[in-house]
Amino acid sequence: MADFSLSGRVALVTGGNGGMGLGYVDALASAGADVAVFDIAPSPSQELLDVKEKYSKIGAQIAYYIADVSSQDSLQTAFSSVEADFERLNICVCNAGINKVADFLDMPWNAHRRLFEINVLGVYHTAQMAASLMIKSKATNPSIILIGSIAGRNSVKSSNHSAYSGTKGAVLGILPAVAKELGPHGIRVNAISPGYVRTPMTTPYPDLLDSWKKETMLGRVGNPGDMVGACIFLASDASKYITAHDLVVDGGKTMW
Numbered sequence: 001m002a003d004f005s006l007s008g009r010v011a012l013v014t015g016g017n018g019g020m021g022l023g024y025v026d027a028l029a030s031a032g033a034d035v036a037v038f039d040i041a042p043s044p045s046q047e048l049l050d051v052k053e054k055y056s057k058i059g060a061q062i063a064y065y066i067a068d069v070s071s072q073d074s075l076q077t078a079f080s081s082v083e084a085d086f087e088r089l090n091i092c093v094c095n096a097g098i099n100k101v102a103d104f105l106d107m108p109w110n111a112h113r114r115l116f117e118i119n120v121l122g123v124y125h126t127a128q129m130a131a132s133l134m135i136k137s138k139a140t141n142p143s144i145i146l147i148g149s150i151a152g153r154n155s156v157k158s159s160n161h162s163a164y165s166g167t168k169g170a171v172l173g174i175l176p177a178v179a180k181e182l183g184p185h186g187i188r189v190n191a192i193s194p195g196y197v198r199t200p201m202t203t204p205y206p207d208l209l210d211s212w213k214k215e216t217m218l219g220r221v222g223n224p225g226d227m228v229g230a231c232i233f234l235a236s237d238a239s240k241y242i243t244a245h246d247l248v249v250d251g252g253k254t255m256w
């Protein structure tokens, strides 16, 4: 279906070196986009290099930029490089994030601050710089996707991470206000809120991955591939009349 094609578009994925971000990079390239990847890792992972190699054969570019989304200077430098290399930006997936499992009574101040720097300031200012480049480059059909979480609205029965939940609640709070301001520029802003997904973020908790299965209607934990349909839908013209929406992809967990 033509509306799902991203041919000729330039996308950016933060935290695209692994986990769900890598899945978004792969999917955006398969839909026809060139993809810029921002990640804090000093070099691209073998998995990202494999994806890059796969799409280079069909002429799609995947470019890696070292960028720390919690640093204004680092983000600005990386955005300048994207502008120089691609001259425009149509899609931005603000995905980079970290978690911290800690009881409310024990949550350390500095770890809490770090969560907010990456998960809130990083998402907000990535979206801000992306929108500026979209407007400046007169990009067609621009779309920004913020990555929230079901933890932004609900507590997680079997693990304690109230500070992380606060950061994801902030992302979902930012969503309608930013969508309102960017609507007149023709930029749509939506969120994806994943449920429980098997990634490097969650593999340190095999007992939880096992127990989480029982909390979903579909009887299994998600994988990064389960998220990509939502990403392509929100990035593409298939969702051209949707903005300020949080698309929950959780195997039915939060409706149970």
Ligand SMILES: NC(=O)c1ccc[n+]([C@@H]2O[C@H](COP(=O)([O-])OP(=O)(O)OC[C@H]3O[C@@H](n4cnc5c(N)ncnc54)[C@H](O)[C@@H]3O)[C@@H](O)[C@H]2O)c1
Pocket (backbone or CB within 6 Å): 014, 015, 016, 017, 018, 019, 020, 021, 038, 039, 040, 041, 067, 068, 069, 070, 095, 096, 097, 098, 099, 118, 122, 147, 148, 149, 150, 193, 194, 195, 196, 197, 198, 199, 200, 201, 202
């Ligand atoms: N895994 C889950 O169950 C789950 C559920 C809901 C939401 N999420 C959210 O989805 C997003 C991706 O999660 P994931 O599970 O793939 O995580 P992950 O830890 O597997 O991958 C995160 C990526 O972000 C990068 N990153 C970390 N800090 C960064 C920074 N300061 N600047 C740039 N890049 C940085 C990491 O290097 C890594 O490549 C996060 O925002 C997370 O909060 C995850």
